[in-house]
Amino acid sequence: MSTTTLAVLVPLLPFLGALTGLLLGRRAPAYVRPLAVLPTLASAALAAAVAVRQGGEGALTGATRLAPTGNDALPVELAFHLDGFAVLVAVLVAAVASCVQIYSTGYLRDDPRYPSYAALVSLFTAAMLLVVYSDDLIVLLVGWEVMGICSYFLVGHYWETAAARSASLKAFLVTKLGDVPFVIGILALASKAGTFRISTIVTRLTSPLSGFELEHPTVIALLLLAGVAGKSAQFPLHTWLPDAMAGPTPVSALIHAATMVAAGVYFVARLLPVFTSSAAALAVLAAMAAVTMVGSALAALAQDDIKRVLAYSTVGQLGYMTGALAVADRGAAVFHLISHGVFKALLFLAAGVLIHAAGTNSLAAMSRTGGLAGRAPDAYWTMTVGLLALAAVPPFAGFFSKEAVLAAAEHAALDPAEGAAHAVPSAVGWAVLLAGLLAAALTAAYAARLWLLAFHGRGFAVPGGSASPGGSAVPGRVGQPVVMNAVLWALAGPTIAVGLLYGALPDWFDGRSLAPTLTTSVLGTGLAAAGIVVMYAAWRHSTATAAARAPLGAVAAHPEAEPAVSEAETIATHRAAYGDIAAADDPADPGRLLLGPLHRHAARGFHLDALYAAVAVRPVLAAARLVRFLDREVVDTYVRGATGTARLLGTAVRRAQTGNVQTYLGLLLAGSLVLAVAAALVAAGA
Amino acid sequence: MHLAYPAVLAVLLFCTGLYGVLARRNAILVLMSVELMLNAVNLNLVAFDVWLRDTLHAGQALTLFTITIAAAEIGIGLAIVLLVYRNRGTSHIDRLRELAETGGTGGTDGTGRPAETDGPTVADATDNPADTRLTRGEATA
Amino acid sequence: MSATVSLAATATATAASTASGTPGFLSPTGVEILFLLVGLLTLGAAITAVTTRQLVHAALWLVVALGGIAVEYLLLSAEFIAWVQVLIYVGAVVVLLLFGLMLTRAPIGRSPDADSGNRPVALAVAVTAAAVLVTVVVDAFRTTWIDLENGAPQGTTDVTGRILFQHWVLPFEALSVLLLAALVGAIVLSRRGDGRNGTGAADGGER
Incomplete structure (x- = not known):
């Protein structure tokens, strides 16, 4: 098979799997699991084969005309463009999706809605692979929107709980809010560049021979940026992502690690020349990245829900990627995207195991249970690896990719002469560099907080030394499904190893070195270590002083059921048990000690939701009430008036209908008399 | 002779008949008024025929036909009136208000009466065979 | 009504042509x-x-x-x-x-109770109709003159019979069928009960 055929099969297989899964799901439940797992696995294998065959060589493109647009010079084509970025991201997407599918067979093993769930995950994967491979902006948009609707359904999987319902709606609306300018931006870009093909646009922009200058690059870049911010959860439009934690954990892993949020970053990486033609767009991108990195790290410090901590960390890591893009180094951005995809998938899937083992998603409750490491040893070890990667501790994947980003920023900040080719202002480089360093310390701090609270709680700990895997310290807690733990270990390997690819990856990417530089390595690692140490000290302090800590926490009531049940229950009860969907009123929380007065604001995401409520939601509601009032009281009055008049007239006319034929005849003759007089007058010419 | 004389007379007779049709209560008097109107038309036909000196004398021929048709009409009309009188016990046409919607305000006279008169006849028609069958059944038993 | 008016118009035209030889109403x-x-x-x-x-x-x-x-x-x-x-x-x-x-x-x-409650309406309609029609008719035919003295006789039995059985014989026969139908209809209407032995047969049996 040619590489082209293989590449076509990569998005097609999960799509067909989703289709057959949806069609057969109810009738043949036995086929659901193979239909969910096998196409995704095959797709991952094919993606790897495509990557190997492509091997960092020149880009492979292929196209077939899809639909006429009324302008023959501007057709929509089913085109793909396989360069190093595309094939590697595709491998990541397919691999993570396979892990998620396998994990889900254990996680949702008794769920009655599993068939539709698995089919939607497959569809989600197919859409993301389409986005990755596609060379046509319109086809890319199709995949982009399919992901949006799939995320709506998947985040709302536990639709029995109010939180999931509102979270899915919020995810849909917020991303759509970004998609509207995104579509306008795509159309504007295509009409200015004269084609929908991404590779053609990039060639025209970068080739010095063509002399092509994009008109209004800032407007187009900012319009596209709105869609990217919505999809990739950057600063003003990131609020949907923490709330999307109301979905099942594998879905969170899929959305956060490989598919949806990566799409925005990947899109910018593909179209980077469009953004670099406008310094203003780069500045906006950098500001967005800096605010996102620092703000999300602070918010992550205050969260109580373990998954929300990870969600905010995703927002922050995406900030690193957009920061790398702001300094025009897409190699670093995609490198971080890949390594982050691996370790964030690991973290989320491990968190799913933990939530099942602990019966709660609250860090406060976990810190009081104790012995969690003993009950879920696989999750403990793999999560430790993942958190070390997240905190960018040297040998792990996160260290190398983050260093690549910081090095690129440092390069742009200190050496603007070289960056002049891309017209990156040095202020942009400084902003990204400083924010990245600050965020590195904070990231290490919240990773340490999560680890300490989740695995080293004391309180009412039953001695958690029982070494047997799945040995239950809390009576009734059963062990974890084997497939889930197997997936964790399968992901732990790449988490350690993927960073070492920094030497090989430039061949696949633009060729710029991704190796860590000494300055940023020392600075970054030092700051991370400082963050860890400070957090440890604060934890010691708070656990020591808060000796008389109040009992706190609630545990899911069905320990023997499938893991998803525990999660749904714990999501539904979090607000009732802790007073807030995000935070818990826990005096022993070291994050509270460190953040001080900032804690209250950070726990609520710096009141961005309240701001949106005040700016957008309330006016819309008020307008809706106004419309309702106008409809009920004004428009309906006319309708009621019309019916009332008709009824009144009817009553009046009914009185004339007496059944007396003489009356009828008299009226008839009177009428004809009037007509006769009129006719006579007309005939007489009067 | 001036044509205006028979024409005006015809008009006045016609309007008299019109008044009778609209004002009279007894159905037979209404029929009489109809006859007056027909005669007014006949007078017109004859007068114009004479004035125009029609070679076919269409006016006179039509008058003859009208008279004949009026005779037929009065025969049928009287038969209908008699039938109504037999069924409803009245020939007052303002009491025949079947055209009004039932339960309406206007037709209390007309709606009440048919129900009273129709009821027994229908009951008779259905009850009688049943009664005879019953008596026959008793006889055989 | 419009037919009357048009007829009146033609009549006025013919009358106007002979207006000079028309005696007055006085x-x-x-x-x-x-x-x-x-x-x-x-x-x-x-x-x-x-x-x-x-x-x-x-x-x-x-x-x-x-x-x-x-x-x-x-x-x-x-x-x-x-x-x-x-x-x-x-x-x-x-x-x-x-x-x-x-x-x-x-x-x-x-x-x-010979007159119904509809009487005012009837009076109004009749008087108005009379006023309108008289106005129109007088306006149209005030100068039209019927010449009764001169010319062939118009309404004698001889003339009428000849006309009726020369030109109008087919309608005449059709009319006879109509009369027959009316006769049959009257009989059907007057027969009662279609052979059913209604109890009310005795009181209306005169006809």
């Missing part, structure tokens, strides 16, 4: 005076017939009115029609009406 001929007097009698009888409270009297006044119209036919030289009028109307129709009154047990003497 110098009536003897026929006109007779026509007027009989016409007044006819009209009075007709009005009495539709307003009297005695039902049988109404039928009798109708006889007077119909007879008056027969005289008017004679004055218009349509003698055959006049005799037919006397024969059929006065002889047959009124007798039939009197039978009808008798069979519906119409009260002899004054009946207070």
Whole structure:
């Protein structure tokens, strides 16, 4: 098979799997699991084969005309463009999706809605692979929107709980809010560049021979940026992502690690020349990245829900990627995207195991249970690896990719002469560099907080030394499904190893070195270590002083059921048990000690939701009430008036209908008399 | 002779008949008024025929036909009136208000009466065979 | 109505052409005076017939009115029609009406409820119609003159019979079928109960 055929099969297989899964799901439940797992696995294998065959060589493109647009010079084509970025991201997407599918067979093993769930995950994967491979902006948009609707359904999987319902709606609306300018931006870009093909646009922009200058690059870049911010959860439009934690954990892993949020970053990486033609767009991108990195790290410090901590960390890591893009180094951005995809998938899937083992998603409750490491040893070890990667501790994947980003920023900040080719202002480089360093310390701090609270709680700990895997310290807690733990270990390997690819990856990417530089390595690692140490000290302090800590926490009531049940229950009860969907009123929380007065604001995401409520939601509601009032009281009055008049007239006319034929005849003759007089007058010419 | 004389007379007779049709209560008097109107038309036909000196004398021929048709009409009309009188016990046409919607305000006279008169006849028609069958059944038993 | 108006228009046109030789209304001929007097009698009888409270009297006044119209036919030289009028109307129709009154047990003497409550409306409609029609007719035919003295006879039995059986024989035959149908219809309507032994058969059996 040619590489082209293989590449076509990569998005097609999960799509067909989703289709057959949806069609057969109810009738043949036995086929659901193979239909969910096998196409995704095959797709991952094919993606790897495509990557190997492509091997960092020149880009492979292929196209077939899809639909006429009324302008023959501007057709929509089913085109793909396989360069190093595309094939590697595709491998990541397919691999993570396979892990998620396998994990889900254990996680949702008794769920009655599993068939539709698995089919939607497959569809989600197919859409993301389409986005990755596609060379046509319109086809890319199709995949982009399919992901949006799939995320709506998947985040709302536990639709029995109010939180999931509102979270899915919020995810849909917020991303759509970004998609509207995104579509306008795509159309504007295509009409200015004269084609929908991404590779053609990039060639025209970068080739010095063509002399092509994009008109209004800032407007187009900012319009596209709105869609990217919505999809990739950057600063003003990131609020949907923490709330999307109301979905099942594998879905969170899929959305956060490989598919949806990566799409925005990947899109910018593909179209980077469009953004670099406008310094203003780069500045906006950098500001967005800096605010996102620092703000999300602070918010992550205050969260109580373990998954929300990870969600905010995703927002922050995406900030690193957009920061790398702001300094025009897409190699670093995609490198971080890949390594982050691996370790964030690991973290989320491990968190799913933990939530099942602990019966709660609250860090406060976990810190009081104790012995969690003993009950879920696989999750403990793999999560430790993942958190070390997240905190960018040297040998792990996160260290190398983050260093690549910081090095690129440092390069742009200190050496603007070289960056002049891309017209990156040095202020942009400084902003990204400083924010990245600050965020590195904070990231290490919240990773340490999560680890300490989740695995080293004391309180009412039953001695958690029982070494047997799945040995239950809390009576009734059963062990974890084997497939889930197997997936964790399968992901732990790449988490350690993927960073070492920094030497090989430039061949696949633009060729710029991704190796860590000494300055940023020392600075970054030092700051991370400082963050860890400070957090440890604060934890010691708070656990020591808060000796008389109040009992706190609630545990899911069905320990023997499938893991998803525990999660749904714990999501539904979090607000009732802790007073807030995000935070818990826990005096022993070291994050509270460190953040001080900032804690209250950070726990609520710096009141961005309240701001949106005040700016957008309330006016819309008020307008809706106004419309309702106008409809009920004004428009309906006319309708009621019309019916009332008709009824009144009817009553009046009914009185004339007496059944007396003489009356009828008299009226008839009177009428004809009037007509006769009129006719006579007309005939007489009067 | 001036044509205006028979024409005006015809008009006045016609309007008299019109008044009778609209004002009279007894159905037979209404029929009489109809006859007056027909005669007014006949007078017109004859007068114009004479004035125009029609070679076919269409006016006179039509008058003859009208008279004949009026005779037929009065025969049928009287038969209908008699039938109504037999069924409803009245020939007052303002009491025949079947055209009004039932339960309406206007037709209390007309709606009440048919129900009273129709009821027994229908009951008779259905009850009688049943009664005879019953008596026959008793006889055989 | 419009037909009347157009007819009136043509009549006015023809009348205007002969207007010079038309005598005025102020110098009536003897026929006109007779026509007027009989016409007044006819009209009075007709009005009495539709307003009297005695039902049988109404039928009798109708006889007077119909007879008056027969005289008017004679004055218009349509003698055959006049005799037919006397024969059929006065002889047959009124007798039939009197039978009808008798069979519906119409009260002899004054009946207070001879007129319905519709009377004001009827009066208004009739008076208005009369006013409109008289206005139009007089306006159209005030100068039209019927020449009764000169020319061939128009309404003699000879003429009428010839016309009727030369030109109008087919409608005449059709009319005979209509009369037959009316006869059959009247009989069907008058037969009661279709052979059913209704208890009400005795009280209306006169017819």
